[in-house]
Amino acid sequence: MSLKKSIRFIVVKSVGQYINILRIVHPKKALHLSYTLFSHPRVGRLSKDNLPTVLQDTHKETFQHNEHQFQTYTWKGNDTKILLVHGWESNSARWEKILPYLQQSGSTIIAIDAPAHGQTSGIEFNVPRYADFINKAVKELKPNIIIGHSIGGSACLYHQYLYPETSIQKMVILGAPSDLKTLLDNYIKMLSINSKMYPVLEKHYLKNFNTKLDNFSAAIFAKQIKIEGIIAHDTNDTVVAFEEGKKIAHNWEKGHFITTNNLGHSMHDDTLYKEIYHFLFEAKK
Template identity: 65%
Template sequence: MGLKEGIRFITLKSVGSYINILSYVRPQKALALSYALFSQPRIGRLQKDKLPKILQNTETETFHHNEHHFQTYVWKGNDTKILLVHGWESNASRWKKTLPYLQKSGSTIIAIDAPAHGQSSGKEFNVPLYAEFINKAVEKYQPTMIIGHSIGGAACVYHQYLFPNTSINKMVILGAPSDLKILIDNYVSMLSLNTKMFSLLESRFADRFNFKLEDFSGKKFASGFNIPGLVAHDTADNIVAIEEGKKIASNWRNSQFIETKGIGHGMHDDELYQKVIEFLFSE
């Protein structure tokens, strides 16, 4: 553990201790704080006048959805459309290395900014809201293919579960978590939160989204899928364990699983991209 990681570890543990103490005296405040830490990204925002180069020469569109708005970026090509869905503390520019491969196919590429990321609105990120954003973009652009990375992949899986009959007929999921419960467990252990905090968080999710933690599972969602899928995950992924990707693929009838070695959570790899292209463009 380097100095930076050491400091982060100490701050996380001390934030955790503070929340634990608070849970006895002011449980609602402790809950608000721990939920905010879990759901509010600290990086990944973009400013309109300082966009990364990759996003500068795109056609952009701002969608409005209830009190939210979200941003899309389009690289024009032919009538085949591919929608790209990024992960946590990231934004549409994360696809910079992926784009050249997809553009070789001549396709039109559309990338979306998640809630509270990029140029989209809000402070809080959550998968159900992301799935609604994805659905608005799918309705508008009618993509036939969708690629999701990390929690963006989880949002694609949830979207497909909620809206099985859209234009999408192929899906690629990279380094994605399956079970929300695992994410919460990891978060709780990272902060060393007490069991009281765990059950408070659990009921917060149940109240907020109207589902039990263990029901929010990519493995469960994928069991009803009919479209073909490619699920890829790296053995050295230290953000989301490879078991999570395997879970999603295990229940998905028409899917293939690719295990990569040593490319980590980012999943940027020439060989992998070749396989993604083959999957998307083979009959």
């Protein structure tokens, strides 16, 4: 283990021990800290004065939604529109490597910054809020295709589950987690938080999102999705387990499962991008 990883491991475990102690003396503060660490991204912000090169020559538009503002970046093309939805602690610049392939179609391509990421407002990220932002973008921009990476893919599935009658005709999901329960389990294990925190966090989700963790599952959402799509997942994904992708694919009747190897969680790969292009623009309906 490298020195950097060793230091991070020690810091993570120390935070977990602090939460365990705090749970005994001040349970409300322990809940607040646990939820904050789980839902407040540490990186992924962008400054409008120092945007990555790939985002600089785009049409930029800020949408107002409730008390929030979310940022979009558009590479203008024809009437076919593709909406790109990034994942946790990332931003719209993550699509740089797939852009040349999508642009071959001549399509208009729109990337959205997630809540509390990029140039979008807020400090808290969660899938219901992200899906709400996606719905606003879909209503305003009317994309034909939506592509989501990681938890952005989960948000796309949740959105399609909630709002099946939209302009979206095809969907591509890359390295997405299925179950919120699994994410929370992994988070608790990573920090070595006392398992007694789990029902407390679960109660918090039930109160704020009106859903039980067991029911908040992309695999469950996929059962109701009628449009055609791709689920791609790498066997060596160390961030989101390969089994998560399999669960989604198993339940999505019109979902085509693509297995990749040695791409990791980023899923950047010319062969995969060519296959996605073929599915979106060349495959027979």
